[in-house]
Amino acid sequence: MKLIIVAIAAWVLTGLIAVLGVSAGATIWFYMEPVVDSVPDPASYFVAVAVGFLALFLSFMISIAITVHAAQCNSRQNVL
Secondary structure, rough: OHHHHHHHHHHHHHHHHHHHHHHHHHHHHHHHHHHHHOOOOOOHHHHHHHHHHHHHHHHHHHHHHHHHHHHEEEEEEHOO
């Protein structure tokens, strides 16, 4: 039962990373839109986007792994 809760928490965390990433992107766009093409884009924005996508990808993979592990443990308990 505890592993199921961990799996749910992992999926909630993945969802939060996605929602907060979209929210941060929208906020950055709101403040950057008036100055588009008037100043060059800072390199730090591209680094932030790459790191955000990497965090989302890793969280997604960990959520899948925990869910599969929980399902396997749950099926073993049902067999016994």
